[in-house]
Amino acid sequence: MDNAKSQKKVKIAYIYYSLQFFVKQDLDLLSKHFTVHEFNFKSIFDIFKLILVVRKSDITYSWFAGGHSFLAVVLSKLLRKKSIVIAGGGDVASLPEIDYGAMRKYKRSRFFSKFVLKYADVVLAVSEFTKGEVLRWQKPKKMEVIYNGIDTKEKQCAHNKEDMVVTIANRYKLKGIKTFIEASAHFPNSAFVIIGSVGYDINYSPSNVIITGKITNDEVIKWLSKSKVYCQLSYYESFGMGLAEAMACGCVPVATNRAALPEVVGDTGILVPYDDTVAAVEAIKSAFEMDGTRARDRVCNQFELDKRENKLVDIITFLMQNRQN
Structure with a gap:
């Protein structure tokens, strides 16, 4: 006292x-x-x-x-x-x-x-x-x-994850949105969700791409909790709050091998080069077959x-x- x-x-x-x-x-x-x-x-x-x-x-x-x-x-x-x-x-x-x-x-x-x-x-x-x-x-x-x-107590996973891929972004080139959208065309039966207030025009995205716009943190958690895969295809991240939140929600991380992203992902996901759509597609395919429990455990233990x-x-x-x- x-x-x-x-x-x-x-x-x-x-x-x-x-x-x-x-x-x-x-x-x-x-x-x-x-x-x-x-x-x-x-x-x-x-x-x-x-x-x-x-x-x-x-x-x-x-x-x-x-x-x-x-x-x-x-x-x-x-x-x-x-x-x-x-x-x-x-x-x-x-x-x-x-x-x-x-x-x-x-x-x-x-x-x-x-x-x-x-x-x-x-x-x-x-x-x-x-x-x-x-x-x-x-x-x-x-x-x-x-x-x-990351407050892992408020980040919970859905019992039945969907074959859905999510990213959080507000800058096109920095966050690798081009690669995310190009990759989505290879998974027509899976939703690819861009969370954020998009400050750019995307007029060529496949029909399975969803852009939420600016939403509340509770709504973000709802998307992350039911998504199987989270992509952080950025050019640069000093940490990656969205990535760590997604991992806490049990998403399997697919991230670029740049900046601080490998430090956050560790050995719980898949790393790819920046602006490499082929590598991103193959990584997402593999991530769909993985379990996000280890990703959540890493956040609970480290962050x-x-x-x-x-x-x-x-x-x-x-x-x-x-x-x-």
Whole structure:
């Protein structure tokens, strides 16, 4: 009880641009243990409000290295606070061939990201792959890998899986949608479901392709729970939250052999090259004959949400104990 009271005395400025699912997830986790001041930084005109929030906090916690976390780290230094930054993927990527990543040349974001990675008290990478990406640009003072977490208790499998293939995507080239649609033509009797708000026109897809648009998380889980196979045919993923959620729902993973995806899949699915429809088709055929139990077990053992929660609490406790350094 005394420890809980002591934790609640710790005040965290929780700073973000966009309240994506995993950003809100951390917000909820930290709010269970600490006093959290949530701050949605939208523009430079928010800087005076940000100063007030940082001033009344002990630690700043920012998702992604960027302009908002640049200000958070600078203010933390000036006001003698500690700073944590989550390296989440796109903030440490440079992929001009697909027009993706904050570290591309001639982008202002590159300066902000490199500054943040160098001067934040702690940088937390969401995968070993992302840790390697960080080290391409800077050597942080302290860096740890804390995987994104999946609440496996709410992710349950249907007893009778359907011969259905699902992917979660919102960017055409980055997420490998072309390969997914081309592969669907080889399975006319199986539904191929694209979950997400599609920001592009798909006017050549076979009749078995379903595009859900933006749906609730509960609806996503319903699709994943009855699907036999999940595809993550991406060019780049810093972790792959959709992939890990699908595995937790008992889907057999078919993913590209790029970035952090092999790290998540392990030996529970099938890896294929990016933009290789033939390989994807053969992998999906094999995946239909596999059981997703091992995929779920891997998520339960490696990426359970409780693990992330405990490690985040440990890091914050460490910083508070060493705040004079």
